[in-house]
Amino acid sequence: MANNGIRIAIVGGGLAGLAAAMKIAEAGHSVDLFSVVPVKRSHSVCAQGGINGAVNTKGEGDSPWKHFDDTVYGGDFLANQPPVQKMCEMAPSIIYLFDRMGVPFSRTPEGLLDFRRFGGTLHHRTAFAGASTGQQLLYALDEQVRRHEATGKVKKYEHWEMLSLIQDGHGVCRGLVAMERATLELKAFPADAVIIATGGPGLIFGKSTNSMVCTGSAVSACYQQGARYANGEFIQVHPTSIPGEDKLRLMSESARGEGGRVWVPKTQGDKRQPSSIPESERWYFLEEKYPAYGNLVPRDIATREIFQVCLDGYGVFGENQVYLDLTHIPAETLDRKLGAILEIYEMFVGDDPRHVPMRIFPGVHYSMGGLWVDFEQRTNIPGLLAAGECDYSIHGANRLGANSLVSCVYGGFIAAPAAVEFARNVERNGADGSKIYDDELKRQQEINAGLLKQTGAENQYVIHDEMGKWMTDNVTVLRYNDKLKATDEKLLELIDRYRHISLNDSNMWATHALPHARQLHNMLQLARVITLGALNRNESRGAHYKPDFPNRDDEHFLKTTIAEFSGEGPVFSWEAVDIGLLEPRKRDYTKGKQKAQAAAGGQAEQSPTKEGAAQVPTPGSELKPADTSGPATWGQKKEAVDGAVSGEVTPRPERGDSIDEAGGKTEKQ
Amino acid sequence: MSANTNAEEHHQGLRNPPREVVLRIRRRDRQDGPARWEEFALPYRPNLNIISCLMEIRKNPVTRDGQRTTPPVWEMNCLEQVCGICTMVINGRARQSCSALVDNLDPHSPITLEPMSKFPNVRDLVVDRSEMFDHLKRVKAWIEIDGSYDLGPGPRMSQEDVAERYAYSRCMTCGCCLEACPQYGDGNYIGPQAIAQVRLMNMHPSGKMSRDDRLSAITGDDGITNCGNAQNCVRACPMSLPLTKAIYEENRETVLHGLFGWLRK
Numbered sequence: 001m002a003n004n005g006i007r008i009a010i011v012g013g014g015l016a017g018l019a020a021a022m023k024i025a026e027a028g029h030s031v032d033l034f035s036v037v038p039v040k041r042s043h044s045v046c047a048q049g050g051i052n053g054a055v056n057t058k059g060e061g062d063s064p065w066k067h068f069d070d071t072v073y074g075g076d077f078l079a080n081q082p083p084v085q086k087m088c089e090m091a092p093s094i095i096y097l098f099d100r101m102g103v104p105f106s107r108t109p110e111g112l113l114d115f116r117r118f119g120g121t122l123h124h125r126t127a128f129a130g131a132s133t134g135q136q137l138l139y140a141l142d143e144q145v146r147r148h149e150a151t152g153k154v155k156k157y158e159h160w161e162m163l164s165l166i167q168d169g170h171g172v173c174r175g176l177v178a179m180e181r182a183t184l185e186l187k188a189f190p191a192d193a194v195i196i197a198t199g200g201p202g203l204i205f206g207k208s209t210n211s212m213v214c215t216g217s218a219v220s221a222c223y224q225q226g227a228r229y230a231n232g233e234f235i236q237v238h239p240t241s242i243p244g245e246d247k248l249r250l251m252s253e254s255a256r257g258e259g260g261r262v263w264v265p266k267t268q269g270d271k272r273q274p275s276s277i278p279e280s281e282r283w284y285f286l287e288e289k290y291p292a293y294g295n296l297v298p299r300d301i302a303t304r305e306i307f308q309v310c311l312d313g314y315g316v317f318g319e320n321q322v323y324l325d326l327t328h329i330p331a332e333t334l335d336r337k338l339g340a341i342l343e344i345y346e347m348f349v350g351d352d353p354r355h356v357p358m359r360i361f362p363g364v365h366y367s368m369g370g371l372w373v374d375f376e377q378r379t380n381i382p383g384l385l386a387a388g389e390c391d392y393s394i395h396g397a398n399r400l401g402a403n404s405l406v407s408c409v410y411g412g413f414i415a416a417p418a419a420v421e422f423a424r425n426v427e428r429n430g431a432d433g434s435k436i437y438d439d440e441l442k443r444q445q446e447i448n449a450g451l452l453k454q455t456g457a458e459n460q461y462v463i464h465d466e467m468g469k470w471m472t473d474n475v476t477v478l479r480y481n482d483k484l485k486a487t488d489e490k491l492l493e494l495i496d497r498y499r500h501i502s503l504n505d506s507n508m509w510a511t512h513a514l515p516h517a518r519q520l521h522n523m524l525q526l527a528r529v530i531t532l533g534a535l536n537r538n539e540s541r542g543a544h545y546k547p548d549f550p551n552r553d554d555e556h557f558l559k560t561t562i563a564e565f566s567g568e569g570p571v572f573s574w575e576a577v578d579i580g581l582l583e584p585r586k587r588d589y590t591k592g593k594q595k596a597q598a599a600a601g602g603q604a605e606q607s608p609t610k611e612g613a614a615q616v617p618t619p620g621s622e623l624k625p626a627d628t629s630g631p632a633t634w635g636q637k638k639e640a641v642d643g644a645v646s647g648e649v650t651p652r653p654e655r656g657d658s659i660d661e662a663g664g665k666t667e668k669q
Numbered sequence: 670m671s672a673n674t675n676a677e678e679h680h681q682g683l684r685n686p687p688r689e690v691v692l693r694i695r696r697r698d699r700q701d702g703p704a705r706w707e708e709f710a711l712p713y714r715p716n717l718n719i720i721s722c723l724m725e726i727r728k729n730p731v732t733r734d735g736q737r738t739t740p741p742v743w744e745m746n747c748l749e750q751v752c753g754i755c756t757m758v759i760n761g762r763a764r765q766s767c768s769a770l771v772d773n774l775d776p777h778s779p780i781t782l783e784p785m786s787k788f789p790n791v792r793d794l795v796v797d798r799s800e801m802f803d804h805l806k807r808v809k810a811w812i813e814i815d816g817s818y819d820l821g822p823g824p825r826m827s828q829e830d831v832a833e834r835y836a837y838s839r840c841m842t843c844g845c846c847l848e849a850c851p852q853y854g855d856g857n858y859i860g861p862q863a864i865a866q867v868r869l870m871n872m873h874p875s876g877k878m879s880r881d882d883r884l885s886a887i888t889g890d891d892g893i894t895n896c897g898n899a900q901n902c903v904r905a906c907p908m909s910l911p912l913t914k915a916i917y918e919e920n921r922e923t924v925l926h927g928l929f930g931w932l933r934k
Binding site: 022023026037038040041042043045046093096097099100101102103104105106107108109110111112113129130132135136139143144146147149150158182211212213244245246247249250336340344347348350459461462504505506507509510511512513 | 698699714716717718720721724727728729730739740742744745746747748749750751752753754767768770791792793795798799802805806809810811812813814816817819820821822823825826827828831832834835838839841842869870873875876
């Protein structure tokens, strides 16, 4: 079919955004790619350990179904199961594709891809390129997208930051407004569909393992324009990070995957250096409590255990830190398999982890929650899609290690054909003309002009610091309702004080003061969604843990939290979880999963594993989702949860209807 | 890779710590505007890196002699020395400011921060390195895959070959090698960064199939023969890329390619 001039805007140039860009360009359509930093510098480079896919080359009987079971179980059954299953089936072919694109994956002696173990599984399922897998995967996509850039199919807008969506009178997304970071020029960009792929919101917590672009600002802007935000309260705190003044640097789970052991001295406040503490006086608390998984329990569990050990006074040298010990592994093996992360530790701490145990502590790492999407990565706003960490769809209440890279690529690969399909079907010349673009541009210019004029005494960086401290103290590992309420009150105070900030930069050329002020506003709004979502959820599930409600409560809370923006704050509703494939069962990592796997294995025989595995169309065919029945079967009733904080919301019309109302064509051209 | 001579000094701080850290920053308000120096001081703490210092200055930008000024502008992202964005010239040497620890920089004398000199200076410590990405486009630094379809696994490779490619694949396009290279600048030499990526792609069994295209791209007037063999690049690279090896290998390939191309005529 001839190219009918479809142009898709993608916001974010990490793995998900680049994956979508490659697919759309390959199908012959045009992409405008927006990124705050040159795409090759996106946060995906920080992913270290690897990418999961059940290739089963180790004689362990691994399968996509087991990967699926591990992922859903690890996520404490909060994820809708069909897309998770589809992702796990696609995962081996994603790894092979990256192999073909030239990623230097580590090899076995036979020259095949090597796999290592990661948390929350008993299988060697994680392909890796040294300990910089994210960097290597991102570069491979960066290279392929550059190839399409050279042919003119992809146009990059690097150093442009998205400020808002442009919607027509029917709420259909028609493009976006972005700001160039040197000139502060604002411009409206029409698009036939917009894919948001901007990653996580770690900076809301001040210091995290995230890069400095991970503000969640663009996602928050979408939320404030009507996009639903789901499961915001599920924030992963990684068990092993290196505390620092400017950020918490990640120490990859692969360190434990390769045999790293977590321990503290059995004597509180032991002053001895680790090498002089004999084996019998070390407490390997994870191995002791979880004999089957040991140091490779899922992250939420490892984090809580480390946190608790320190609360109980067993932290190394009486401080909030525990040992992560690799010194029993030969240095040569460590260099080959973990070189990059050991260098990071050495560079920033100064000790050599080959000879001295690392001192680590949990740090905010990943948001399982994000923009609500259906099984084709479509948000509730017609024409707006989302993929990667910024969508909520795959990881439920807790993400397993090495599942983020695969979910980013999967999300991008699903979003791309869905965006093209939307663009084909929507009436593209039927929008309200140029007025909607001018109006939104003007609205954004006025916001900027207002910020430039402000002369209050508040300092935006101080407000950011306070937000980060409150969020880290009260909305991470242990959550108490009184503290969550106090945090929301604090956020309201900060939102009020934000109105009195002044940009302390009189030179607006290439300033960071104005972009940061815009981001800070959006972060504060999203912080409320996270905090109130946690307040509403009176149970413990995955990363969300309330000591006053220590158990999972499927009867009341096996539900997706949905937040919608209103002038008075987020309005919450709840949506049932699609658990049609795996019956929820209690998560218990003290034992192996034989029982669970036996059950799952039985189902695996019957499950149509081939069907969802079609990763991509066959050469020459048009890009189309493998299965278009998704939206038709995707209709779930909202259910209110007893004791919910906020009121009801009026149900939205079904998506298909609203496109029709917008003058969209339902038949293909 | 790390410049640490005395490991204990890091987490405990220096033995005779200074009272304050002084940063001397080369400022420029806009492209082509005049440059000036400004000095800032902040209380010394152990384990500071340059980014933490800049973040503190940004909160309340007042110079050492009490003058209110604009906040210095610099770029930062991953803060783990893997994105390459925060590169600047620190005490005369191009490196990442996230991994530049104050304790290793002798904080008893002022620490100087300057933008890299080989790229257009946008403002303060920010430079425009887009020419590095243009180089990648020019040398076709990608594998020509038939499509991102499900075509099974890639070619088998030995761990030795993978390890050599991995070393080149860690290039984060930071520009330290180009800043250090005496030949690079004013468009007269494509430089070691792009040549290393040619090596990375040409080593791959599929990449090899379009080797000639890449070799042609580095044999023009500003091509590989402009290397003056100063070997600064390999010493400047924060990711320890074997850049001189890449130049040697690709130089050899271009000679063979030239001969072969000539014989084919």
